[in-house]
Amino acid sequence: MKNAQSFRELKESEKENRKKIIIDAAERVFATKPFNQVTMRDIAKEAGITAGAIYRYFPDQQSLFVEAFLRGAEKIINDLEQVISRSKNPLKDTIATFLKFLMKHDQYFRMMTHFMLDAHLNQDLVEKLNEAERRLLDQFTKLFEQRPHARLLAHSLFAAMNGVVITFHNYPGRSKKDIHQHMNRLGDMLYQLFSQ
Amino acid sequence: MKNAQSFRELKESEKENRKKIIIDAAERVFATKPFNQVTMRDIAKEAGITAGAIYRYFPDQQSLFVEAFLRGAEKIINDLEQVISRSKNPLKDTIATFLKFLMKHDQYFRMMTHFMLDAHLNQDLVEKLNEAERRLLDQFTKLFEQRPHARLLAHSLFAAMNGVVITFHNYPGRSKKDIHQHMNRLGDMLYQLFSQ
């Protein structure tokens, strides 16, 4: 019995691993093109399998996308937690960390926008996304806890940074490097504004 | 000759009018669903014609969307110009005006995001969009012209407001009214932050 159980567990963890491989592949594909142009076939190819096979692991495309997104969200939430608990200037470092993350993985936050605005997800997925957003906002809220309107400040800062990345992502006629520089300057500006 | 000329002009202005009707129809459709779910057939139906007919007026879907967007952009640019030149508290009123516009016509700014991030438009359309963005940012810049870093402040404020609307558009489990109230509170917060 014990044996049977652990065999089953092994099976399941193997399945879990394969699932991860698919998400890894998805992340790599997301880095190459706008997520709404990413197809199941793209991801399958990157993972070395066939599109049909993905459906053994995810009920549909949206579930896969949401899971990939949530993985990214976990990562930044953890990073921010670290930064905030250790930094001497949490506000400044949070802005820098978050902005850097957004610039590197802006696909994720475009996904978030998409999920929030367009997609009609089932209740379950919506709930997962909301929870991630809430936890992210909790991190930002910590930055202002000794000030009035901490939650409002957190929301404003979060929205402002999303806005910076979305608004200037394709600032016309500038190189990627210039754009990142500009975003960082805007980040500094936000730091100034939010620091008193 | 004079006659022929004015007949031709009449024809052209009639054509122009029909074009406007199509854009009007598009605007109405954009108000009902996310713009990336809007089809040529939707717009045609709303305009009382057939999808094929639209192609007499616009070479393709993107051109139509961009023209509709530009019309909205014109409107807000003019509104802001008025507000800024007349208000006793231009910063406050600009924020309120712009936010109100975004809340009412958020489709347009999601289109902007889309155009900026995903779409591969031809050079001509990109140029038109850029010009509109530039003119919009010029308005914001006026608000800060007596302060250092006016342009950076303008960019920050613009991005922040876009971010507010995009980030909290679907704030979970809240009514539209609550959401607008929340956005307005965030607008007030931004006013506080940007006003010193």
Add this chain to the structure above:
DNA sequence: TGTACATCAGTGAACGCGCGTTCACTGATGTAC
């Protein structure tokens, strides 16, 4: 006043393509006896 011809907005059917998803099937691996 009537006839032939040109123009042109709009129709509606069809094309073509992409893509999510399904499904019958294969082949490898393990299990039972």
Add this chain to the structure above:
DNA sequence: TGTACATCAGTGAACGCGCGTTCACTGATGTAC
């Protein structure tokens, strides 16, 4: 040690649908003579 059977990941072809776009055609209006 060998045979029959079960399981299950993955294949690849096909389905179905939506949608942008095209195109041959219609019918109304105006023009020429």
